[in-house]
Amino acid sequence: MLLPWQVVHSLFTTPKSMGKTKQKFPIYLCCFWLILLSLSLPLSTCAPLPKEGESLDKAEVTLTLQHRSSERSAQRAGSSSRATEFIVVVPGGTSFSEQGPTNSVGSGILSLPSNQISLSLNLNIPLRLFIYRYAEILSSATLLAKLNSQTLNQGAID
Numbered sequence: 001m002l003l004p005w006q007v008v009h010s011l012f013t014t015p016k017s018m019g020k021t022k023q024k025f026p027i028y029l030c031c032f033w034l035i036l037l038s039l040s041l042p043l044s045t046c047a048p049l050p051k052e053g054e055s056l057d058k059a060e061v062t063l064t065l066q067h068r069s070s071e072r073s074a075q076r077a078g079s080s081s082r083a084t085e086f087i088v089v090v091p092g093g094t095s096f097s098e099q100g101p102t103n104s105v106g107s108g109i110l111s112l113p114s115n116q117i118s119l120s121l122n123l124n125i126p127l128r129l130f131i132y133r134y135a136e137i138l139s140s141a142t143l144l145a146k147l148n149s150q151t152l153n154q155g156a157i158d
Contacts, residue, residue, distance in 0.1 A: 084133070098156070135157050
């Protein structure tokens with residue numbers, strides 16, 4: 001069994017039984033093929049290519065919300081008794097509505113222990129976040145139903 005370097009060597013030389021060792025291929029052709037091969041490898045990809053018309057304008061974003069000061073949150077009615085915070089993402093020019101927006105582009109429940117939320121957001125438009133707080137624990141399905149019926153203000157504590 002031949003080792004890889006022996007196979008490569010045999011491509012460029014004639015067997016010794018045929019007399020003087022000669023190159024089968026000029027060295028510049030060998031270099032050309034090695035360079036071509038080395039340049040083509042980085043061009044190949046393991047990731048699937050996007051389909052035609054498919055947009056890569058969305059990103060999975062994790063946000064950490066911070067309160068401005070403990071003094072301000074103490075002044076807000078019910079902030080200390082919050083059990084659920086529902087975050088609604090809207091286009092940048094949207095005005096706040098207590099009932100809930102009609103043009104939300106994303107939403108989710110904030111994790112209260114970490115103050116973090118992960119959302120899939122569009123990257124090509126300005127966005128705003130609206131926060132709705134509740135004293136009771138509400139499910140995502142319940143909050144989405146409230147958003148769709150524009151009743152987010154019912155049971156909200158601020």
